[in-house]
Amino acid sequence: MSEAGRFPDDFLWGVATSAYQIEGAWKEDGKGPSIWDTFSHTAGKIVDGSTGDVACDHYHLWRQDIELMKDLGVQGYRFSVSWPRVLPDGFGPVNEKGLDFYDRLVDGLKEAGIEPFVTLYHWDLPQSLQDIGGWTNRSVAYYFADYATVLSRRLGDRVRFWMTHNEPWVVAWIGYGWGHHAPGLTSARAALQVSHHLLLSHGLAFPVLKDSGNQSKVGIVLNLSPVYPATESEQDQEAARRQDGFLNRWYLDPIFVGAYPADMWSLFGNLVPKVEAGDLSLISKPVDFLGVNYYSRSVVADDPAGGLTKTRSVRVPESEYTEMDWEIYPQGLYDLLMRLHRDYRAPTLYITENGAAFKDEVAEDGSVRDERRLRFLREHFVQASRAIQDKVRLKGYFVWSLMDNFEWAFGYTKRFGIVYVDFSTQKRILKESAKWFRQVIKENRVV
Ligand code: FCB
Secondary structure, eight states: OOOOTTTTTTTTEEEEEHHHHHHHTTTTTTTOOOOHHHTTTTTSSSSOOOOOTTTTTTHHHHEEEEEEEHHHHHHEEEEOHHHHHHTTTTSSSSHHHHHHHHHHHHHHHHHHHHHHEEEEESSSOHHHHHHTGGGTHHHHHHHHHHHHHHHHHHHTTTOEEEEEEEOOOOOIIIISSSOOSTTTOOOOOHHHHHHHHHHHHHHHHHHHTTOOOOOEEEEEEEOOOOOOEESHHHHHHHHHHHHHIIIIIIHHHHHHHHSOOHHHHHHHHGGOOOOOOTHHHHHHHHOSSEEEEEEOOEEEEEESSSSSEEEEEEOOTTTTTTOOOOOEEEEEHHHHHHHHHHHHOOOEEEEOOOOOOOOOOOOOSSOOOOOHHHHHHHHHHHHHHHHTTTOEEEEEEEOOOBOOOOOGGGGSSSSOEEEEEEEETEEEEHHHHHHHHHHHHTTBOOO
């Protein structure tokens, strides 16, 4: 048994970002508009009225950002490709200049000894595909597979790790169910249909990406949150089960079991999605890995007035919360990993996102002392290492995020980076947590 807090030799440490949140260059070099361009340019959608037009200007500063990662010593970089940068209309002619950008980025990473982990869809759907219904339209799943073909042909000789989707639950519910994200629709029926089409598109793109190179590893990234009942009462335990079905099992079961969870199917009643014969067998082709985004747990009570799942979130008074008002609960990461191992015999796992937003300030001496983020990460790393000791096949850990960026509907008001970004000058400053992370990577243990 290895020493507590020490990670296996082949463990991979990385950082994560996504295209719309960092790239900027929203209409340069032939890029088409995405639903996030449209949404952020619509008054009232983003709390600070900002957009991702410039963001971290990574489209121009990527070389410097690779240097930053090299300096931190990260071994992997998880980023996403902007679909409309590569295919301005979502399908049809390729925008070579857009594709070239990712080609250079991948080369730059390889030269720096950093393994690229590429996400195909981190929420920036080409606007022209939204114009035909977006993910409510089944054909978009097929366009997604064609997009995967374009990427695999061009990058597949160098990219080994592919992720089809980032957080289908968020796309479905926050984007189509509740409208806080692009495209801003508010229909539970649409959300459920979208959840199925996202999974279907994963299933369609999977063999394409598998074929792109003989070593390619293909997975999907889910936002998972272990659910705990507010009290031990029978009702609250049932409520927790429903919430777990809503957040977690609705995605895990199709992928790992090949079926939607029966209890949720009946709970959703006539809102259930249209599923065609053969869809679930495509969706359940064994993935090489599962990407886990973990930020917080969910604590719920039974509440007949609580929407579709008849639940209500409960605040834990003795807990600490981040700037997102998410409870800090490191133990939840351990519980979640053990559960995936136990209930789903999960294959290789990566933590593809974990991190926290806090108020950061640049001190007089130019430093950013983000002790709370450092503590947050340390406590979560400890839980990850416990899970590995308990035989979970966790192979790597990506901190969200490399740098402060456009946090969706919160604009630039929430800082998740381990690197501080001054958005008026694009200056990057390593926060204390970044310096500490560098040490963790170097020693491969929680320092
Ligand atoms: C996740 C998203 C990521 C970022 C973090 C804070 O849900 O995948 O883009 O917004 O939350």
